Amino acid sequence: MADQISLSRAAPAASREARRRRARGFAPAAPVLAFLLLCFALPVLALLLRSILEPHPGLQNYAALLATGTYANVLENTFLISFIVTAITAVVGLPLAWFITVAPRRLGRLVFGIVILSMWTNLLARTYAWMVLLQDTGPINNFLIWTGLIKNPLPLYGSLAGVVIGMVYIMLPFMVISLRGPLAALDPAMFQAASLCGAARLQSFTRIFLPLLLPGLGAGGLIIFVMSLGYYITPSLLGGAQDMMLAELIAQQVQTLLNWGLAGAASFVLLVVTLALYAVQARYLAPHGRKGH
Amino acid sequence: MMRRLGLGLCLALGGIAAAQAQSSMVFTSWGGTTQQAQQKDWADPFTKTTGIKVLQDGPTDYGKFKAMVESGNVSWDVVDVEGDFAQAAAKAGLLAPIDLPAADAAQLDPRFNSPDAVGSFYYSFVIAYNKSKFKGDAPKTMADLFDTAKFPGKRCFYKWSFAGVLEAALLADGVKPDQLYPLDLDRAFKKLDSIKSDIVWWSTGAQSQQQLASGQCPISLMWNGRVQALQDSGVPVAMSWDDNLTTGDMLVIPKGAPHLAAAQKFIAYATSAKAQAAFATDTGYAPVNKGAAALMGPKALAALPGAHAASHVDLNMAYWAAHRDDIANRWYAWQTK
Numbered sequence: 001m002a003d004q005i006s007l008s009r010a011a012p013a014a015s016r017e018a019r020r021r022r023a024r025g026f027a028p029a030a031p032v033l034a035f036l037l038l039c040f041a042l043p044v045l046a047l048l049l050r051s052i053l054e055p056h057p058g059l060q061n062y063a064a065l066l067a068t069g070t071y072a073n074v075l076e077n078t079f080l081i082s083f084i085v086t087a088i089t090a091v092v093g094l095p096l097a098w099f100i101t102v103a104p105r106r107l108g109r110l111v112f113g114i115v116i117l118s119m120w121t122n123l124l125a126r127t128y129a130w131m132v133l134l135q136d137t138g139p140i141n142n143f144l145i146w147t148g149l150i151k152n153p154l155p156l157y158g159s160l161a162g163v164v165i166g167m168v169y170i171m172l173p174f175m176v177i178s179l180r181g182p183l184a185a186l187d188p189a190m191f192q193a194a195s196l197c198g199a200a201r202l203q204s205f206t207r208i209f210l211p212l213l214l215p216g217l218g219a220g221g222l223i224i225f226v227m228s229l230g231y232y233i234t235p236s237l238l239g240g241a242q243d244m245m246l247a248e249l250i251a252q253q254v255q256t257l258l259n260w261g262l263a264g265a266a267s268f269v270l271l272v273v274t275l276a277l278y279a280v281q282a283r284y285l286a287p288h289g290r291k292g293h
Numbered sequence: 294m295m296r297r298l299g300l301g302l303c304l305a306l307g308g309i310a311a312a313q314a315q316s317s318m319v320f321t322s323w324g325g326t327t328q329q330a331q332q333k334d335w336a337d338p339f340t341k342t343t344g345i346k347v348l349q350d351g352p353t354d355y356g357k358f359k360a361m362v363e364s365g366n367v368s369w370d371v372v373d374v375e376g377d378f379a380q381a382a383a384k385a386g387l388l389a390p391i392d393l394p395a396a397d398a399a400q401l402d403p404r405f406n407s408p409d410a411v412g413s414f415y416y417s418f419v420i421a422y423n424k425s426k427f428k429g430d431a432p433k434t435m436a437d438l439f440d441t442a443k444f445p446g447k448r449c450f451y452k453w454s455f456a457g458v459l460e461a462a463l464l465a466d467g468v469k470p471d472q473l474y475p476l477d478l479d480r481a482f483k484k485l486d487s488i489k490s491d492i493v494w495w496s497t498g499a500q501s502q503q504q505l506a507s508g509q510c511p512i513s514l515m516w517n518g519r520v521q522a523l524q525d526s527g528v529p530v531a532m533s534w535d536d537n538l539t540t541g542d543m544l545v546i547p548k549g550a551p552h553l554a555a556a557q558k559f560i561a562y563a564t565s566a567k568a569q570a571a572f573a574t575d576t577g578y579a580p581v582n583k584g585a586a587a588l589m590g591p592k593a594l595a596a597l598p599g600a601h602a603a604s605h606v607d608l609n610m611a612y613w614a615a616h617r618d619d620i621a622n623r624w625y626a627w628q629t630k
Contacts, residue, residue, distance in 0.1 A: 070626040077629075131500075136447065137508040157509065158493045241452065241494055241628035254356035256453060257621055 044271065051264030061265035071249065075269070078246040081160070081235065082228035085167045086221050092168070093175030093220065094213070100176065101183040112180075115173050123170065127237050130166045131157065134238065162238035163245075167231060171224045178220030182213050222281045226274050246270055317346035318555040322373035322413075324351045325498050326522050327576060331373070331413075334571035335563040342562075345555045352497075355382075358547060362387045367549040370556040371563075375455060379410035379543035380614030389546040392557050393564070401564060404607075405581040410543040411564055412581030414572060417537035417598040417605070418457045421520040424529040426511035433533045435465040438512060439484060441491050449501060449510035452494035452628075454621035456608035457538050458485070461514055464536050470606045478620065482627055494628075505530055521577030521596055534601035540608040541581060573597060 136153035232247035336347035405412025495501035566584030
């Protein structure tokens with residue numbers, strides 16, 4: 001807060017100087033920026049143009065995307081699945097990251113290593129492994145039937161459940177990594193102070209623990225949500241046709257129907273939503289000290 | 294920094310250019326056991342006799358195909374595509390004409406020979422089943438495929454909009470094979486609705502094999518060569534050739550292919566009797582060259598769709614090429630409903 005006040009009081013000349021200094025600081029980033037412009041911004045622009053020019057100029061692709069039941073379904077699926085995956089990774093990731101932080105150092109490192117290790121394996125291989133595990137005749141269903149808990153196999157494969165399980169597994173490390181920093185920075189003395197002041201456990205969880213972790217949860221959640229929005233392989237292999245997500249729709253439009261216009265529109269909708277989410281995150285969930293920079 | 298980046302970029306581009314020297318060409322197909330056989334039986338011996346290196350790429354992607362031709366930046370020389378795409382692409386001007394010597398062209402099955410595309414191989418969608426799931430009666434007909442009361446369990450069908458599943462639904466519903474076209478889509482989707490909750494989709498050949506072998510789908514409508522490959526590796530699966538749905542993959546040259554001469558030579562070799570016989574023996578997919586059968590053993594011949602010609606139902610690629618987009622839109626809308 002003090003930081004912000006001093007900034008707003010600064011004289012215009014000084015702020016111009018600061019801006020110049022900051023601009024000079026960007027010079028080393030020039031190659032990367034040029035690369036992004038050439039390999040990201042221009043193709044996106046080209047796709048955007050196709051979405052409003054093909055098959056003829058107009059907004060018909062966007063109209064089709066938002067008005068046609070099928071595509072609306074796919075959009076809804078995409079957000080629903082991304083939301084569920086983000087929520088579950090948060091609920092599972094928080095205790096896991098907490099355990100890694102408070103566990104004896106060696107054990108914590110081992111568990112963290114296991115979480116990270118899963119990221120080193122090829123995504124396709126991991127998804128195929130889940131395919132085998134989740135099938136009606138796979139080990140999970142076989143085990144549950146063997147224990148007598150269920151009679152008929154659970155529809156884990158080719159269903160929403162399969163997509164969510166597969167995606168949560170892939171996204172979990174991102175949540176754990178995002179939460180590790182904020183968790184390690186927590187000062188235990190704060191909780192002592194809270195309980196000395198008469199806060200119940202739940203109260204100190206909701207009023208101290210969660211608010212302090214919010215930036216970490218926000219960053220992890222945003223990464224996961226945005227990555228989920230564009231997911232292709234996992235929903236395609238583990239989900240049924242009813243669970244189609246936007247990326248698969250785009251692939252289908254491009255690969256089978258050669259309909260670049262509609263695919264471009266779908267990509268653009270995805271991009272706009274992603275940017276909007278990023279703006280929300282930057283505005284409300286970014287670490288407090290950094291605001292204004 | 295900038296200079297080093299530029300240098301790296303130039304090196305990378307130079308490398309790509311070197312790889313595209315005239316003594317090589319790129320062949321693109323669908324991957325898996327099929328493309329392995331195409332490499333072993335077509336590309337390797339072709340390289341040995343001509344000295345032209347054949348680089349393998351894949352899987353075939355129609356979007357990429359179209360984008361390459363439209364941008365004039367084509368990196369594929371010969372591509373294995375499905376029949377409906379071959380016809381639609383020819384009409385859209387995406388293909389370079391194929392220039393086979395007349396004597397070679399005369400050897401080809403006329404069903405799979407056109408100015409812009411020649412057959413790669415032909416195959417059948419067959420009713421495949423896992424023998425361990427059916428001790429007594431085994432599914433045999435298209436009606437059985439849709440009868441989940443008599444043969445319980447999931448059905449695995451090809452996910453993409455293509456000839457096969459809709460025809461199977463109509464045949465199961467009692468349509469005569471010679472009255473399939475034009476397809477009665479309402480009737481086909483109604484039939485599919487009756488077992489929709491029991492359908493699991495496969496999007497690649499490897500996936501169809503895994504689903505059948507694991508028992509996820511005790512019954513599947515899939516490519517005969519993939520069932521054959523499972524049988525050859527000792528998995529207890531079998532197939533029924535009743536109303537086997539036949540169509541061919543085609544070899545095409547994208548317009549603007551960088552190694553046109555090599556591509557023409559490769560196609561001439563790949564469709565020769567010898568190359569077709571070797572490929573058919575390895576895969577169970579049928580040769581498009583009329584001279585190939587004479588070069589094959591009786592056991593390999595018996596495994597081919599040609600041995601079940603009496604129960605063939607030809608999938609009409611001209612119909613599919615003409616209605617590709619309409620059917621696809623309806624197909625995907627139905628799938629996601």
